[in-house]
Amino acid sequence: MKKTLLIASIVAMTSFSSCSKDEIVSVNQDSNKMEFNAYAGSATKAIVTVKENFQSFNLYGFQTTEEFSGNAPLTDAYINNELFTKENSSSPWEHEKEFFWSVEPNDRMQFFGVSEPITLVTTGNYPSFGYAIDVDLTKQEDFMVSVLLNQTKPANDAKVSLDFDHVLSQINFSLKGESTGFNYAVTKIELLDVNSQGIYTFNNDESLGAWSEQKEVLSYGFDLSNVVVDGTNVTEINDKIMMLLPQTLPADAKIKVTYSVKQEGRDSKIFDGSKEISLASREWENNTRTRYTLTLPTGAKEMTFDTNIGNWEYDTDEDLSIFEINKKETIIFQGTKEILTTNLTPADGSVIYTWSSSDEAVALVNETGEVTAVAGGVAVISVDALDAFKKVFAKATCKVTVNGDIPFEDPKFKSAILNKYPSVDVDKNGEISLSEALAVTELELEEDFSSIKGVAYFKNLTLLNFGGSSVTEFDVSENLALQTLKFYDTSVENFDVTKNTELTYLDCGETPIKTIDVSKNLKLKELSCGQMAELTALDVTNNVALTTLYCSDSEGITSIDVSKNTLLTYLQLQFMGLTSLNVEANTLLTELNCEENKIASLDVTANTLLTKLSCSSNKIISLNVTANTLLTDLSCSHNSILALDVTDNVALANLDFSNCSLLTAVTGLNNKSDLKNIYLTGNVLLKNIDCSQCPLLSLVKCSNSSVLESVKLGGCTELTHLYLNDCNLTGELDIYYNEKINYFNCLNNPLLKSLLVCYNLKDGVPAKWEYDRENVTISTIE
Structure with a gap:
């Protein structure tokens, strides 16, 4: 039979003999004669007839003396490759020999039909046939088979029905x-x-x-x-x-x-x-x-x-048009699992699905579609869709490649790991296996790469740093042991660390990220999100373990609640849009930086452990630091402060209250044993400064203080830099005890008449001194 589609249909064929009506009656008197019907396809659907296509087949029949179950070879064939043919769909079947049922009650017949006159290779326990597909498509033939086992003479002289199925x-x-x-x-x-x-x-x-x-x-x-x-x-x-x-x-x-x-x-x-x-x-x-x-x-x-x-034969309902697996191909790493899902459109709850793997040594699949990668290689995962009669009407497949070595999307990522940590490659094959990856706990990488896909297999990572790389997206949802994550200075726009509940340190600064969700990271101790211009909100109310919070350059953030973060010791919120800041609950703070905001008032009286406070460039009118006795650094420049009292801040080393245009008085500057640097530039209402008896003071900068009339510097024996230009100094400036001054500027003080310097300078002052040499005289005391 030439290549012809034999679609699911059943048509009862005529009797194989070609006798006249009278002859049939005569033959049927022989009660033991075998009569046959033949079908092509399943009888469940009768849509397309195949009687015009199905025109020949060959039949083998073996007689056994008992029930046959394949536990012994078949002997000589009773029906041996008997050819049945017909000229066309309406003509009768023809064959040479007649065959009869055994009269022995235990005898059974085993029938094997093939649609082509092909060679029997061996009977064995079941017949085997060799078959070859012609390379010429016009000569390809549809190979069909039929099998009936353990047959006895049918009741009422019924015919033996051979149902042929396609096996190509x-x-x-x-x-x-x-x-x-x-x-x-x-x-x-x-x-x-x-x-x-x-x-x-x-x-x-x-x-x-x-x-x-x-x-x-x-x-x-x-x-x-x-x-x-x-x-x-x-x-x-x-x-x-x-x-x-x-x-x-x-x-x-x-x-x-x-x-x-x-x-x-x-x-x-x-x-x-x-x-x-x-x-x-x-x-x-x-x-x-x-x-x-x-x-x-x-x-x-x-x-x-x-x-x-x-x-091949099932005539599917028109609506059952789509059956597929969610993936046609997938790569799974050895030792991991992946769930495959089916989609039948439209859905049908009566359908049964059966899963199988072409090679279970490579990949296993269970009844739910969960694939387990066993060993390196390729396996095809198949799922059959069965109807209510448990007949397969559709099949879908997914090619699964199991990798023994981690598949890195960007080879530069793998190279960066091996270059920094060559000991990771235990077997020295230039690859990283799962077992090798599981031994890695830290990846602090310095080279550039564009993707970290593959990092999911480093299950035991506690530290990951790919800051400064070209990565734009990443997934660390599988790295559940991660404690430290740094990806600063990248182009990452979105990230998800909701599953990384062990995270204690996160640095996502210098990125275009717009939102940060750390609500699930309850163990987070340090959060760094500086220089993030796109960030408009930050919620850390769940992060009660925070000790360090750094956020900057996010002008869209106008408020932040740190009342729940009572363990904070370091808080930096600079170059933002904050209009207020409440740190009353943060009693453990040692450093606070809120400069370059729009804060009108700041209360730090509860923050008695503060050592560094910077609140410059805000709108603060009053600042009370009397309770902050541990302060070493205070910067409150560019505010609207009226007065400042640092009497109780005995540990001060650096003080900057420059450009406070409304400041009229600063008290308590003198007698500071640790004070080293004072910046008072641009305080246009400040008239007098007393910095005397500060033995470690090395720099005083009071330039552009247009009403400053006097400065007391007695006892400041370590002073090396003094800037008093563009002030309103009058009479004589006493710097007699400041003999170490190397850099000095008092230009543009028209009422200044003389400088009282130490006796060692009577013959000339340092060349770097700048003063009005025509109008200001140098004097000393012997």
Whole structure:
């Protein structure tokens, strides 16, 4: 029989003999004569008749003296390769011999039918037949089989019914272009390097048998003419169908399509050639209909395809049009798992799904679609959709590649790891295996790379730093042991650390991130999100373990609640849009920096442990630091402070209250044993300063204080830098005890008449001194 589709249909055939009516009556008087009916396909659907197609088959019959279960070889055939034929669909079947039932009550008949006069290789426990697929598609023939075991003479002289099933794989193709606005002219489709020969063996449950010993790799193909597809519609090639050997496809098996591409309205071709795509390790099974829907790329991209697998004979309802797995291919790392899911459109709760793996040594799959990667290699995961009669009506597959070594998307990431931590590569093969990755607890990387995909396999990481890299997105949801994460100075726009509940340190500064969610990171102790101009809000109310919080340059943030963060010791919130700040609950603070905001008042009376306070460039009118006796550094410049009292701040080392334009008085500057630097520039209402008896004072800068009349510096024996230019000094400036001054500037003090310097300078002052040498005299006391 030439290549013809035998779709699911059942038509009772005429009796195999071609007798006249009278002759039939005569024959039927012989009560032991065997009579047969033959069917092609399943009797559950009777949509398309096949009587005009099914015109020959060969029959083998073996008589056994008891029930046969395949536990012993079959002996000589009673019916030996008997050929049954008919000329056309309406003519009777013809065959040479007549066959009769045994009269022995325990005897049984075993019937095996094949649709082709092929060679019996061996009877064995079940008959086996060798079969080869012709390379010429026009000569390919549909191979069908039928089996009936342990038959006895039917009651009421009924006929033996042979139901034939297809045991080849039917391969179909559909085509679609990648993009709209282009035409794709296809001239040839080929299947390269697939097995063409095999042995078919019947089995013991009257269902489809099995193929084995597939060999003799051949390529099959067909030419096409006038086949032009677009990027919108799928075009089915229904007049070019291959019937091929069921098999696990060899490693070199491919689909090859030859085509050209033109843009609509233009004559020139933008592509003219062929594309190939691998079918390695995919499964073709008995009695299945596989359709590859190929998507043809416009240019340099790879060709892709979708696979739809259904039962050859089952006439599917029109609505049951889509059955697929959520992934057509996936790569799983050895020792990991992945869930595959099915999609049947429309949904049908009565459908039963059965999962299987082509190679369980590579990948296992359970009844829910969970795949476990066992060892390196390739396996095809299949799922059958069964109807209420437990008949397979659709199949879907997913090619699973199991990697023994971690698959890194960016090889530079792997190189950065191995360059910084060469000991990670224990077996020195230039790769990182799962066991090697699991031994790594820290990755502090300095090289540039664009992706950290693959980091998920480093399950025991506690520290990860890829700051300064070209990474734009990342996923650390599998790194549950992570305690420290740094990705500052990257282009990352979004990140998720909600699953990283062990995180104690996070640095995401200098990134374009707009939102930060650390609500689940209850162990977080340090959060750094500086220089983040896109950030508009920050919620740390759940992060009660915080000890350090650094946020800057986020002008969109106008308020922040730190009342729950009672363990904070370091708080830096600078260059933002804050209008208020309440740190009353943060009694453990030692450093507070809230400069460059819009804060009108700041109460630090509860923060008695403060050692450093910077609140410059705000709108503060009053600042009370009398309770902050441990302060060493105080910066409150560029505010509207009226007066400042630092009498009780005995530990002060650095003080800056420059450019407080409303400041009229500063008290308590004198007698500070640790004070080293004072900045008072630009205080236009300040008249007098007393810095005397500060033995470690080395710098005083009071420039541009236009009403400053006097400065007391007695006892400041370590003073080296003094800037008093552009003030209102009058009379004599006493710097007699400040003999170490190297840098001095008192220019633009028109009422200043003389400088009283130490006796050692009577013969000349340092060259770096700047003063009005024409109007200011130098004097000393011997």
